[in-house]
Amino acid sequence: xxxxIGTVCLSHVPAIGGAIQKGLQDDPYWKxxxxxxxxxxxxxxxxxxxxxxxFYNDHGLxxxxxxxxxxxxxAAPSYRNEDEGWGIPALGAFKGDAAWSxxxxxxxVAADFDVTTCQDMLVDHAxxxxxxxxxxxxxxxxxxxxxxxxxxxxxxLPSAARCYALGQAxxxxxxxxxxxxxxxxxxxxxxxxxxxxxxxxxxNKEFDLLCLQKLIDDPQALTGxxxxxxxxxxxxxxVELLMWIAARxxxxxxxxxxxxxxxxxxSNTAAAIQALAAA
Amino acid sequence: MNATAGHHEAHAIPxxxxxxxxxxxxxxxxxxxxxxxxxxxNRAAFLADEDAYCREFGLNVQQREAIRAKNVLQLxxxxxxxxxxxxxxGIFGLNVQDLGAQQTGVSVEEFKARLVAQGx
Numbered sequence: 063x064x065x066x067i068g069t070v071c072l073s074h075v076p077a078i079g080g081a082i083q084k085g086l087q088d089d090p091y092w093k094x095x096x097x098x099x100x101x102x103x104x105x106x107x108x109x110x111x112x113x114x115x116x117f118y119n120d121h122g123l124x125x126x127x128x129x130x131x132x133x134x135x136x137a138a139p140s141y142r143n144e145d146e147g148w149g150i151p152a153l154g155a156f157k158g159d160a161a162w163s164x165x166x167x168x169x170x171v172a173a174d175f176d177v178t179t180c181q182d183m184l185v186d187h188a189x190x191x192x193x194x195x196x197x198x199x200x201x202x203x204x205x206x207x208x209x210x211x212x213x214x215x216x217x218x219l220p221s222a223a224r225c226y227a228l229g230q231a232x233x234x235x236x237x238x239x240x241x242x243x244x245x246x247x248x249x250x251x252x253x254x255x256x257x258x259x260x261x262x263x264x265x266n267k268e269f270d271l272l273c274l275q276k277l278i279d280d281p282q283a284l285t286g287x288x289x290x291x292x293x294x295x296x297x298x299x300x301v302e303l304l305m306w307i308a309a310r311x312x313x314x315x316x317x318x319x320x321x322x323x324x325x326x327x328x329s330n331t332a333a334a335i336q337a338l339a340a341a
Numbered sequence: 342m343n344a345t346a347g348h349h350e351a352h353a354i355p356x357x358x359x360x361x362x363x364x365x366x367x368x369x370x371x372x373x374x375x376x377x378x379x380x381x382x383n384r385a386a387f388l389a390d391e392d393a394y395c396r397e398f399g400l401n402v403q404q405r406e407a408i409r410a411k412n413v414l415q416l417x418x419x420x421x422x423x424x425x426x427x428x429x430x431g432i433f434g435l436n437v438q439d440l441g442a443q444q445t446g447v448s449v450e451e452f453k454a455r456l457v458a459q460g461x
Contacts, residue, residue, distance in 0.1 A: 077436065122424040126376045127365055147378045147428030215424050217361040258413070258423035260356030262441040263452055265459040294354045298423070326460025330437045 064239040067109045068320065068339040069313050070102055070196060071249040071277075071306040074118070074188040077329040078195070079150055098323025098335040099195055105320050105337060106196060111246040113162060114205040115232060115312065116189055117225075117305040118250045119214040121146070123186035130216045131178035133228060135170065136209035137163040138181050143190040153190055159206035162239070166208055169235030175228055177210075185209055192250045205246070212308060214251075214301055222292065223285040225304045229311020236312070249309030251302025253324075255331035258298055265332045269295045270324065273303060274336055278319050281310040299331075306336075316341040360422045368420020371408075374398035375425035384432050411435075413444050 078095075081087065087096040123146050125131065140155040160181075170177050189209055197203035210232070213219060220228075229247075236245050253273065256264040273296075276283045284307050292301045310317075317338040326332045358364065374395065377383045387394040395405050407415035411433065416426050430440055442452040 122376055122422075122428065123379060127369060127372055127422070145379055145381060147384070148431040149381060215360065215422060216365060217359045256357070257427070257437050257440065258417055258444070259358055260414070260444060261354070262356075262444045263455055265456065267459060290354070290359070293357065293359060298357060298359070327456040330441055330456060332460075 064113070064236050064241055064243040064245055066233060066236055066245045066247060066313055066340055067111055068317070068337060069247045069249060069309045070106070070192075070335070070337045071252075071309055072192050072195065072335040073252060073328065073331055073333040074191045074250040075329045075331050075333065076146075076148070076187050076191075078191050079187055082194070083150065092328070094325040095323065095328050095333045095335075098321065101321045102335060102337045103196060103198075105339075106246065109244060109246070111205055112243040113159065113208065113245040114193070114203070114248055115166070115208045115210060115236070115245060116192070116248040116250065117210050117212060117229070117308040118185075118188040118192075118248075119302055119305060120211045121186050121188060122215065124184040125211070125213075125215070127216060130213055131211070132213045132220050133175060134178040134180050134183070134211040135163060135167050136183045136185075136207070137167060137179050138183060141183060141185045141189070141207060141209060143186065144184050146186055153194065154202055156185065156190070156193060156202055157206045159208065162206065163208050165239055166232060166235045169238065170228070170231050173231040173234070175231055183209065183211075188250050192248055196248075210308070212304055214299070214304065217289070219289040219301065219304065221285075221289060222287050222304060222307050225308040226281065226285045226311040229308035230314065232308075233312035233314050247309045247312045249305035249307075251305045252296070252300055253303065253332045253334045254296040254300035256297030256299060257330055261297070263330055264297045265326055266295055266297070266300070267326060267332065270332050270334065273306070274322060274324065274334065277306060277310050277336065278317055278338060281307065310338070313338060313340055358417055364420050364422070366420075368404075368422060370399045370401070371404040371416070371420055372422050372425045374400065375421070375429045378428040378432060387432065413440050
Protein backbone atom coordinates (compact mmCIF):
# COMPACT_ATOMS: atom_id res chain seq x y z
CA UNK A 63 0.00 0.00 0.00
CA UNK A 64 1.22 3.43 -0.86
CA UNK A 65 0.58 6.26 1.50
CA UNK A 66 -0.40 9.94 1.31
CA ILE A 67 1.76 12.10 3.57
CA GLY A 68 -0.43 15.17 3.15
CA THR A 69 -1.33 18.08 0.89
CA VAL A 70 0.35 21.28 -0.15
CA CYS A 71 -1.93 23.87 -1.71
CA LEU A 72 -0.57 27.15 -3.00
CA SER A 73 -1.14 30.04 -5.36
CA HIS A 74 0.33 29.89 -8.87
CA VAL A 75 0.18 33.55 -9.97
CA PRO A 76 2.30 33.93 -13.17
CA ALA A 77 4.07 36.98 -11.71
CA ILE A 78 5.70 34.64 -9.16
CA GLY A 79 7.70 33.20 -12.08
CA GLY A 80 8.89 36.68 -13.00
CA ALA A 81 9.88 37.36 -9.38
CA ILE A 82 11.90 34.12 -9.22
CA GLN A 83 13.57 34.93 -12.52
CA LYS A 84 14.57 38.37 -11.21
CA GLY A 85 15.60 37.06 -7.78
CA LEU A 86 13.06 39.24 -5.93
CA GLN A 87 12.20 36.71 -3.21
CA ASP A 88 13.46 39.05 -0.45
CA ASP A 89 11.95 42.18 -1.95
CA PRO A 90 9.44 43.75 0.53
CA TYR A 91 6.57 43.17 -1.91
CA TRP A 92 7.36 39.48 -2.38
CA LYS A 93 8.85 38.43 0.94
CA UNK A 94 5.55 37.88 2.81
CA UNK A 95 4.71 35.21 0.25
CA UNK A 96 8.11 33.61 -0.40
CA UNK A 97 8.93 33.42 3.31
CA UNK A 98 6.12 30.88 3.63
CA UNK A 99 7.93 28.36 1.45
CA UNK A 100 10.97 27.25 3.55
CA UNK A 101 8.92 25.57 6.33
CA UNK A 102 6.97 23.61 3.71
CA UNK A 103 10.16 22.65 1.87
CA UNK A 104 11.66 21.44 5.15
CA UNK A 105 8.61 19.28 5.81
CA UNK A 106 8.85 17.80 2.29
CA UNK A 107 12.57 17.17 2.72
CA UNK A 108 11.86 15.31 5.93
CA UNK A 109 8.98 13.27 4.46
CA UNK A 110 10.63 12.66 1.05
CA UNK A 111 7.59 11.81 -1.07
CA UNK A 112 8.21 9.73 -4.21
CA UNK A 113 5.10 10.81 -6.11
CA UNK A 114 3.25 14.13 -6.41
CA UNK A 115 -0.33 14.17 -7.64
CA UNK A 116 -0.93 17.73 -8.85
CA PHE A 117 -4.45 19.14 -9.22
CA TYR A 118 -4.12 22.25 -11.38
CA ASN A 119 -5.97 24.21 -14.06
CA ASP A 120 -4.53 24.81 -17.52
CA HIS A 121 -4.69 28.47 -18.64
CA GLY A 122 -4.65 27.86 -22.37
CA LEU A 123 -1.28 26.25 -22.95
CA UNK A 124 -2.26 22.63 -23.57
CA UNK A 125 -6.02 22.88 -23.92
CA UNK A 126 -8.06 25.15 -26.17
CA UNK A 127 -11.82 25.56 -26.48
CA UNK A 128 -11.91 23.15 -29.43
CA UNK A 129 -11.49 20.23 -27.01
CA UNK A 130 -11.91 21.05 -23.34
CA UNK A 131 -11.85 18.13 -20.91
CA UNK A 132 -13.45 18.60 -17.49
CA UNK A 133 -10.89 16.27 -15.86
CA UNK A 134 -7.67 15.30 -17.67
CA UNK A 135 -5.04 12.97 -16.22
CA UNK A 136 -1.46 13.00 -17.47
CA ALA A 137 -0.07 9.59 -18.39
CA ALA A 138 3.34 10.56 -19.71
CA PRO A 139 6.92 9.70 -18.71
CA SER A 140 7.68 13.44 -18.50
CA TYR A 141 5.98 16.82 -18.83
CA ARG A 142 7.27 19.99 -20.44
CA ASN A 143 6.35 23.63 -19.95
CA GLU A 144 6.39 25.98 -22.96
CA ASP A 145 6.04 29.65 -23.86
CA GLU A 146 2.61 30.75 -22.61
CA GLY A 147 2.64 33.99 -24.55
CA TRP A 148 4.97 36.18 -22.51
CA GLY A 149 8.28 34.61 -23.49
CA ILE A 150 9.41 33.40 -20.04
CA PRO A 151 11.97 30.65 -20.74
CA ALA A 152 10.52 27.16 -20.37
CA LEU A 153 11.97 24.87 -17.73
CA GLY A 154 13.28 21.37 -18.39
CA ALA A 155 11.07 18.30 -18.30
CA PHE A 156 9.35 17.29 -15.06
CA LYS A 157 9.50 13.59 -14.29
CA GLY A 158 6.30 11.59 -14.65
CA ASP A 159 5.47 7.94 -14.03
CA ALA A 160 3.22 6.52 -16.71
CA ALA A 161 2.60 3.21 -14.93
CA TRP A 162 1.49 5.03 -11.77
CA SER A 163 -0.71 7.35 -13.82
CA UNK A 164 -2.44 4.41 -15.49
CA UNK A 165 -3.13 2.77 -12.17
CA UNK A 166 -4.81 6.00 -11.01
CA UNK A 167 -6.73 6.23 -14.31
CA UNK A 168 -7.92 2.61 -14.00
CA UNK A 169 -9.20 3.31 -10.49
CA UNK A 170 -10.87 6.60 -11.47
CA VAL A 171 -12.74 5.16 -14.43
CA ALA A 172 -13.74 2.15 -12.33
CA ALA A 173 -15.18 4.68 -9.86
CA ASP A 174 -17.23 6.27 -12.70
CA PHE A 175 -14.97 9.29 -13.32
CA ASP A 176 -14.81 9.42 -17.12
CA VAL A 177 -11.47 11.22 -17.37
CA THR A 178 -9.53 12.25 -20.44
CA THR A 179 -6.13 10.53 -20.60
CA CYS A 180 -3.11 12.40 -21.95
CA GLN A 181 0.10 10.68 -23.02
CA ASP A 182 1.38 14.01 -24.27
CA MET A 183 0.49 17.06 -22.22
CA LEU A 184 2.18 20.42 -21.82
CA VAL A 185 1.98 21.74 -18.28
CA ASP A 186 1.57 25.47 -17.72
CA HIS A 187 2.61 27.76 -14.86
CA ALA A 188 -0.14 26.35 -12.63
CA UNK A 189 1.88 23.13 -12.53
CA UNK A 190 5.46 24.30 -13.05
CA UNK A 191 5.55 27.21 -10.57
CA UNK A 192 4.34 25.26 -7.52
CA UNK A 193 6.71 22.40 -8.37
CA UNK A 194 9.72 24.71 -8.65
CA UNK A 195 8.69 26.70 -5.56
CA UNK A 196 8.49 23.54 -3.46
CA UNK A 197 11.62 21.93 -4.91
CA UNK A 198 13.82 24.80 -6.10
CA UNK A 199 16.78 24.12 -8.39
CA UNK A 200 19.33 23.26 -9.44
CA UNK A 201 17.82 20.28 -11.17
CA UNK A 202 14.20 19.25 -11.49
CA UNK A 203 11.99 18.19 -8.54
CA UNK A 204 12.88 14.79 -7.08
CA UNK A 205 9.28 13.55 -7.28
CA UNK A 206 7.48 11.80 -10.16
CA UNK A 207 4.35 13.77 -11.01
CA UNK A 208 0.82 12.81 -11.94
CA UNK A 209 -0.83 16.00 -13.24
CA UNK A 210 -4.63 16.17 -13.07
CA UNK A 211 -6.09 19.18 -14.87
CA UNK A 212 -9.52 20.49 -13.85
CA UNK A 213 -11.32 22.82 -16.25
CA UNK A 214 -11.83 26.36 -14.96
CA UNK A 215 -11.77 28.06 -18.38
CA UNK A 216 -15.12 27.08 -19.82
CA UNK A 217 -18.36 26.97 -17.81
CA UNK A 218 -20.05 24.75 -16.83
CA LEU A 219 -17.26 23.82 -14.40
CA PRO A 220 -17.35 20.67 -12.30
CA SER A 221 -18.95 21.28 -8.92
CA ALA A 222 -17.05 21.50 -5.66
CA ALA A 223 -18.74 18.26 -4.59
CA ARG A 224 -17.59 16.52 -7.77
CA CYS A 225 -14.01 17.77 -7.37
CA TYR A 226 -13.98 16.62 -3.76
CA ALA A 227 -15.26 13.19 -4.84
CA LEU A 228 -12.58 13.06 -7.55
CA GLY A 229 -9.97 13.71 -4.89
CA GLN A 230 -11.46 11.00 -2.69
CA ALA A 231 -11.26 8.53 -5.58
CA UNK A 232 -7.62 9.50 -6.17
CA UNK A 233 -6.95 8.92 -2.47
CA UNK A 234 -8.49 5.44 -2.64
CA UNK A 235 -6.46 4.67 -5.78
CA UNK A 236 -3.24 5.60 -3.97
CA UNK A 237 -4.14 3.57 -0.88
CA UNK A 238 -4.81 0.54 -3.11
CA UNK A 239 -1.62 0.96 -5.14
CA UNK A 240 0.87 -1.87 -4.70
CA UNK A 241 4.26 -0.87 -3.40
CA UNK A 242 5.39 1.24 -0.55
CA UNK A 243 5.66 4.74 -1.93
CA UNK A 244 4.93 8.07 -0.32
CA UNK A 245 2.63 10.48 -2.12
CA UNK A 246 2.08 14.19 -1.65
CA UNK A 247 -1.03 15.83 -3.10
CA UNK A 248 -0.70 19.35 -4.52
CA UNK A 249 -3.57 21.71 -5.28
CA UNK A 250 -2.64 24.93 -7.07
CA UNK A 251 -4.31 28.29 -7.65
CA UNK A 252 -6.42 30.72 -5.67
CA UNK A 253 -7.25 32.04 -3.33
CA UNK A 254 -9.78 34.81 -4.08
CA UNK A 255 -9.11 36.90 -7.18
CA UNK A 256 -10.80 38.19 -10.29
CA UNK A 257 -8.99 39.40 -13.41
CA UNK A 258 -11.88 40.20 -15.73
CA UNK A 259 -14.83 42.54 -15.83
CA UNK A 260 -15.78 45.64 -13.85
CA UNK A 261 -15.32 43.58 -10.70
CA UNK A 262 -11.62 43.00 -11.52
CA UNK A 263 -9.51 43.24 -8.37
CA UNK A 264 -12.15 41.59 -6.20
CA UNK A 265 -10.66 39.82 -3.14
CA ASN A 266 -12.59 38.24 -0.24
CA LYS A 267 -10.39 37.78 2.81
CA GLU A 268 -13.21 36.63 5.06
CA PHE A 269 -14.20 33.83 2.69
CA ASP A 270 -10.57 32.78 2.13
CA LEU A 271 -9.93 32.49 5.85
CA LEU A 272 -13.13 30.48 6.26
CA CYS A 273 -11.97 28.10 3.51
CA LEU A 274 -8.49 27.70 5.01
CA GLN A 275 -10.07 26.67 8.31
CA LYS A 276 -12.68 24.37 6.73
CA LEU A 277 -9.98 22.65 4.68
CA ILE A 278 -8.41 21.52 7.93
CA ASP A 279 -11.35 20.34 9.96
CA ASP A 280 -14.51 20.25 7.85
CA PRO A 281 -13.76 20.06 4.10
CA GLN A 282 -17.19 18.57 3.41
CA ALA A 283 -18.66 21.97 4.28
CA LEU A 284 -17.05 23.45 1.15
CA THR A 285 -18.77 20.97 -1.15
CA GLY A 286 -22.14 22.66 -0.72
CA UNK A 287 -21.18 25.68 -2.84
CA UNK A 288 -22.21 25.77 -6.49
CA UNK A 289 -19.54 26.96 -8.92
CA UNK A 290 -21.54 30.17 -9.42
CA UNK A 291 -21.53 30.76 -5.67
CA UNK A 292 -17.78 30.19 -5.63
CA UNK A 293 -17.35 32.78 -8.39
CA UNK A 294 -19.48 35.23 -6.44
CA UNK A 295 -17.57 34.63 -3.19
CA UNK A 296 -14.02 34.10 -4.49
CA UNK A 297 -13.99 35.76 -7.93
CA UNK A 298 -13.92 34.38 -11.47
CA UNK A 299 -10.41 32.97 -10.96
CA UNK A 300 -10.82 32.38 -7.23
CA VAL A 301 -12.88 29.40 -8.35
CA GLU A 302 -9.48 27.69 -8.54
CA LEU A 303 -10.35 26.79 -4.96
CA LEU A 304 -11.69 23.65 -6.68
CA MET A 305 -8.06 22.40 -6.87
CA TRP A 306 -7.67 22.80 -3.11
CA ILE A 307 -10.97 21.00 -2.51
CA ALA A 308 -9.92 18.11 -4.79
CA ALA A 309 -6.55 17.86 -3.02
CA ARG A 310 -8.23 17.78 0.39
CA UNK A 311 -10.57 15.05 -0.86
CA UNK A 312 -7.57 12.82 -1.50
CA UNK A 313 -6.43 13.19 2.11
CA UNK A 314 -9.08 11.06 3.77
CA UNK A 315 -9.86 11.73 7.40
CA UNK A 316 -8.36 14.18 9.82
CA UNK A 317 -5.58 16.59 8.96
CA UNK A 318 -3.06 18.63 10.90
CA UNK A 319 -1.96 22.01 9.58
CA UNK A 320 1.82 22.03 9.09
CA UNK A 321 2.02 25.55 7.72
CA UNK A 322 -0.12 28.45 6.55
CA UNK A 323 0.72 31.68 4.75
CA UNK A 324 -1.98 34.14 3.70
CA UNK A 325 -1.07 37.46 2.16
CA UNK A 326 -2.88 40.18 0.18
CA UNK A 327 -1.92 40.95 -2.54
CA UNK A 328 0.43 39.19 -4.89
CA SER A 329 -0.43 40.60 -8.28
CA ASN A 330 -4.29 40.68 -8.22
CA THR A 331 -4.53 37.72 -5.90
CA ALA A 332 -4.94 36.80 -2.25
CA ALA A 333 -1.91 34.51 -2.11
CA ALA A 334 -1.83 31.47 0.15
CA ILE A 335 0.21 28.42 1.03
CA GLN A 336 -1.25 25.68 3.20
CA ALA A 337 0.36 22.34 4.03
CA LEU A 338 -1.71 19.68 5.77
CA ALA A 339 -0.33 16.42 7.13
CA ALA A 340 -2.34 13.25 7.42
CA ALA A 341 -3.28 13.12 11.11
CA MET B 342 -29.05 23.55 -26.64
CA ASN B 343 -29.90 25.87 -23.82
CA ALA B 344 -26.81 28.05 -23.94
CA THR B 345 -28.51 31.07 -22.42
CA ALA B 346 -29.33 29.64 -19.01
CA GLY B 347 -25.84 30.03 -17.53
CA HIS B 348 -25.37 33.36 -19.24
CA HIS B 349 -28.40 34.90 -17.57
CA GLU B 350 -27.56 33.45 -14.20
CA ALA B 351 -24.04 34.86 -14.53
CA HIS B 352 -25.44 38.35 -14.74
CA ALA B 353 -26.55 37.97 -11.16
CA ILE B 354 -22.91 38.66 -10.22
CA PRO B 355 -22.21 42.35 -10.83
CA UNK B 356 -19.32 43.19 -13.16
CA UNK B 357 -18.82 39.55 -13.99
CA UNK B 358 -19.28 37.45 -17.13
CA UNK B 359 -19.15 33.71 -16.73
CA UNK B 360 -17.62 32.26 -19.87
CA UNK B 361 -20.36 29.80 -20.78
CA UNK B 362 -21.51 28.04 -23.93
CA UNK B 363 -22.98 31.20 -25.40
CA UNK B 364 -19.66 33.05 -24.97
CA UNK B 365 -17.77 30.03 -26.32
CA UNK B 366 -19.77 30.09 -29.55
CA UNK B 367 -19.52 33.85 -29.93
CA UNK B 368 -15.83 34.12 -29.12
CA UNK B 369 -14.31 31.11 -30.86
CA UNK B 370 -12.45 33.01 -33.61
CA UNK B 371 -11.16 35.69 -31.23
CA UNK B 372 -10.05 33.17 -28.64
CA UNK B 373 -8.43 30.98 -31.29
CA UNK B 374 -6.38 33.96 -32.42
CA UNK B 375 -5.35 34.81 -28.85
CA UNK B 376 -4.46 31.15 -28.20
CA UNK B 377 -2.09 31.33 -31.19
CA UNK B 378 -0.09 33.99 -29.32
CA UNK B 379 1.51 31.26 -27.21
CA UNK B 380 3.92 31.09 -30.15
CA UNK B 381 6.52 33.86 -30.49
CA UNK B 382 6.49 33.70 -34.31
CA ASN B 383 2.71 34.25 -34.28
CA ARG B 384 3.08 37.24 -31.96
CA ALA B 385 5.59 38.73 -34.39
CA ALA B 386 3.29 38.04 -37.35
CA PHE B 387 0.43 39.84 -35.60
CA LEU B 388 2.60 42.88 -34.89
CA ALA B 389 3.91 42.91 -38.47
CA ASP B 390 0.43 42.97 -40.04
CA GLU B 391 -2.45 43.16 -37.57
CA ASP B 392 -5.15 43.41 -40.27
CA ALA B 393 -3.96 40.36 -42.16
CA TYR B 394 -3.59 38.36 -38.97
CA CYS B 395 -7.12 39.17 -37.78
CA ARG B 396 -8.52 38.35 -41.25
CA GLU B 397 -6.77 34.99 -41.20
CA PHE B 398 -8.62 34.08 -38.00
CA GLY B 399 -11.96 35.39 -39.28
CA LEU B 400 -12.69 37.94 -36.56
CA ASN B 401 -16.04 39.70 -36.85
CA VAL B 402 -16.31 43.50 -36.84
CA GLN B 403 -16.95 43.72 -33.09
CA GLN B 404 -13.93 41.54 -32.33
CA ARG B 405 -11.71 43.40 -34.79
CA GLU B 406 -12.62 46.75 -33.24
CA ALA B 407 -12.06 45.47 -29.70
CA ILE B 408 -8.60 44.20 -30.70
CA ARG B 409 -7.80 47.52 -32.35
CA ALA B 410 -8.88 49.40 -29.23
CA LYS B 411 -7.07 46.94 -26.87
CA ASN B 412 -10.14 47.34 -24.68
CA VAL B 413 -10.66 44.41 -22.30
CA LEU B 414 -14.36 45.02 -21.56
CA GLN B 415 -15.05 45.23 -25.31
CA LEU B 416 -13.04 42.07 -25.88
CA UNK B 417 -15.07 40.24 -23.22
CA UNK B 418 -18.31 41.54 -24.74
CA UNK B 419 -17.11 40.17 -28.09
CA UNK B 420 -16.76 36.69 -26.57
CA UNK B 421 -13.17 36.87 -25.38
CA UNK B 422 -12.04 34.58 -22.58
CA UNK B 423 -9.66 36.13 -20.09
CA UNK B 424 -7.24 33.18 -20.15
CA UNK B 425 -6.61 33.72 -23.87
CA UNK B 426 -6.93 37.51 -23.74
CA UNK B 427 -4.02 37.53 -21.27
CA UNK B 428 -1.79 36.30 -24.09
CA UNK B 429 -2.94 39.18 -26.31
CA UNK B 430 -2.20 41.64 -23.48
CA GLY B 431 1.23 40.06 -23.05
CA ILE B 432 2.23 41.18 -26.55
CA PHE B 433 2.08 44.75 -25.29
CA GLY B 434 3.69 44.00 -21.94
CA LEU B 435 0.44 44.67 -20.08
CA ASN B 436 0.05 42.83 -16.78
CA VAL B 437 -3.11 42.03 -14.84
CA GLN B 438 -2.94 45.27 -12.83
CA ASP B 439 -2.88 47.24 -16.07
CA LEU B 440 -5.90 45.28 -17.27
CA GLY B 441 -7.67 45.70 -13.93
CA ALA B 442 -7.12 49.45 -13.97
CA GLN B 443 -8.44 49.72 -17.51
CA GLN B 444 -11.57 47.70 -16.74
CA THR B 445 -12.39 49.55 -13.55
CA GLY B 446 -11.58 53.02 -14.89
CA VAL B 447 -8.91 53.96 -12.37
CA SER B 448 -5.16 54.53 -12.58
CA VAL B 449 -2.85 51.55 -12.14
CA GLU B 450 -1.60 53.04 -8.86
CA GLU B 451 -5.15 53.40 -7.59
CA PHE B 452 -5.99 49.86 -8.66
CA LYS B 453 -2.94 48.53 -6.79
CA ALA B 454 -3.91 50.54 -3.71
CA ARG B 455 -7.38 48.99 -3.80
CA LEU B 456 -5.82 45.51 -3.82
CA VAL B 457 -3.63 46.36 -0.82
CA ALA B 458 -6.60 47.85 1.05
CA GLN B 459 -8.48 44.56 0.85
CA GLY B 460 -5.80 42.93 2.97
CA UNK B 461 -6.34 45.31 5.90
